[in-house]
Amino acid sequence: MISAQALLVIGATSLRRHVAAWWRRSLLLVVPLLTVCFYLGRADSAEVSLGDDPNIRISYYEIEGNTIEELRQALLTRGPIDEKGVRRFAYTRWFISWRWPHLDGAAVLSRATAAYKIDIFVPQWNEPRGASTEVRMRWSSFIAALLAHEKNHVEFARHNFAHIAELIQQAATSNPKLSEDQAEQIAQRELSRIRMLDWSYDTDTNHGKLEGVVL
Secondary structure, eight states: EEEEEEEETHHHHHHHEEEEEESSSSSSSOOOOOOOOOEEESOOEEEEEOOSSSTTTEEEEOOOOOSSSHHHHHHHOOOOOBTTTTBOOEEEEEEEEEEEETTTTTGGGGGOOHHHHHHEEEEEEOOOEEEEEHHHHHHHHHHHHHHHHHHHHHHHHHHHHHHHHHHHHHHHHTTTOHHHHHHHHHHHHHHHHHHHHHHHHHHHHHGGGGTTTTO
C-alpha cells in the first residue's frame, strides 16, 4: 500500500486529503477508455456493464492465437504481473482517498468525505478469420467468467469506500475531541477491512478458477 498526504488551500479554508492506494496486480498496458463497459473479442458477446461511472478506467492488452493453447500461452506471456510477481489474466486496482476541511486551523472531522478511482486491465483477443467454433465458445465462456470476477473486485471498492467517511463522521459526532490522528487510524482500519475482502475473495475462488476463469 502507498499512502500520501497533500494539503490543498481554498481561500481561508484548508482541506487535507489522505490518499491510500493499493494495487492487486501490476500494469502491463494502459489504453484509457471513456466507456465503463467490458467488451472483449470481436465474435463473442461477453459484456459486463459497470454503469456510467467516471471513476473507472478500463484498459486492454491484446492477444492473438488460433487455438486454446496459443491463447493460453498469450495470456501467460502478456498478462499483467501481480504484487508477488505472478502473471495474471486480468488485473484490477483501486485507490480510495478521504479528506476533511479545516476551518480557522481546526479540523472539521464531521464533514469528512471519501472518494475512489479504479483501473481495470483485461485481455482482448484479436480473433483471426476462420477461428473454430469450439475456440470461440471456450473463449466466450472464459472471458465472461473473467469479467464477472473482476467486476466483483470493483464492487468491493465501490460499495465500501464511503464507510471510511461515515465512520470518521460518527466518531467525530460522538467524540468532539477526536483528533486527526485518531481519524486517520479509523480510516486505515476500514481500508484494511476492504483490502481483506479482495484478498479473501481471491483465496476463496482461487483467483476465479472456481468461478470458471479457466481456459
